[in-house]
Amino acid sequence: MAKIKVHGLPFSSCTARVLACLNEKQVEYELIPVNARAGDHKKPQYLSLNPFGLFPALEDGCLTLFESRAIIKYLAKKYEGQGCPNLLGSTVEEEAVVEQWCEVESHHFNPPCYALVSQIIINPLKGGTTDEAVVESNAEKLSRVLDVYEDRLSKSKYLAGDWFSLADLQHMPFLHYLVNDVGKATLISSRKHVNAWWEDISSRPAWKKIAVHMKFPSK
Amino acid sequence: MAMIKVHGHHLSTATRLVLCCLEEKQVDYELAFVDLSAGDHKQPQYLALNPFGVVPSIQDGDLTLFESRAVIKYLATKYRGQGTELLGNNVSEQALVDQWCEVEGQSFNPPASTILFQTFVVPIKGGRTDEAVVKMNVEKVVKVLDIYEERLSKSKYLAGDFFSLADLQHLPCTEYLINGCGKGDVISSRKHVKAWWKDISSRPVEESH
DSSP states (O other): OOOEEEEEEESSHHHHHHHHHHHHTOOOEEEEEEOOOTTTTGGGGTTTTOTTOOOOOOETTTOOOOOOOHHHHHHHTTTTTTOOOOOOOOHHHHHHHHHHHHIIIIIHHHHHHHHHIIIIIIHHHHHHHOOOOHHHHHHHHHHHHHHHHHHHHHHHHHOOOOOOOHHHHHHHHHHHHHTTTTHHHHHHHHHHHHHHHHHHHHHHHHHHHHHHTTOOOOO | OEEEEEEOOOTTTTHHHHHHHHHTTTTTTHHHHHHHHHHHHHSSHHHHHHOOOOOOOOEETEEEEEEEEHHHHHHHHHTTSSSSSSSSSSSHHHHHHHHHHHHHHIHHHHHHHHHHIIIIIEEEEEEEHHHHHHHHHHHHHHHHHHHHHHHHOOOOOOOSOOOOOOTTTTTHHHHHHHHOOOOOOSHTTTHHHHOOOOOHHHHHHHOOO
């Protein structure tokens, strides 16, 4: 059987999300780097895989998929019987709670994190400047979200319950950037249960293999 | 068995999405009104259901859920075998449903809901619609709809030749864009998007709202 192909870049948060899931499910894959500097992700060959011109895209036999959060759900279902179990829970109700915290990541956690990474890392890389007012307002939004997480994680070892799920995995790339690259580690370390959760999930072997490659290119 | 209880507001797009799904799945429910103008959604009683203080939330027996896109997935899964099938028939089809659901959540909804916010919410709060912000977000919506046009030229619905959660997810916001914000031309100027919209918005469930 042909290996799964992932088109993307190892430091891209969404590519890392998919690679982490493949590792958790012990699925072999081939990473095909896309030359973003040359604009290859906006050319017809890549657009035929992902018409939005974003990373990553996945090929599994005849199936082509994009949107990392959809891809990891597919992998969790297809490979239910191998690797880390119950990434989507083991009942309809558990799956619903996993989906709920996946949506929280998508709509409450991701937007302010993305804004921070854009302002602090991406803009300077492109020769632009950091807007400190935007940084401050998004750090504040993220703080409010993490207060909810702190309360949740004081009652539950992981977001969906007492087992590691896609909901936790979905957060890992931007948590990594927050702690390592944008100078906002205190948002995590100042919250006892959020910090314990991050220490736990970031020490998973499947994640550590990905984290070493999550370095932004220099200018 | 107790009915599903939806805590929400009849004008909220996220609440409407959940109600639409309940109707497609032919599931009885009760709508408990959350008075947003009175700030009920920020009171402890509501925050106990949804700590993010947004509508809707649902209660189904012992289970409380929030995030409308997660709620509709739960309903579509729990009620497989009744009403409209909304998830596809196998793992690959379900992946395509999830993919286009993510597209709605990540690429379509942010600019579309910004247009709605500027048009409806800002004036209610005593401010003025920022037309430059509306224009910028209409341009973003248009870019997404160009991709939909291409997709729908090959496929009757977004995930394939079957109506799914991915199409349903677009209904509430798009209805407001056309009927409340006067942006119907972004739909009607694209042949396949127009045909798709005519089809999904004329489903009996949708016409009753």
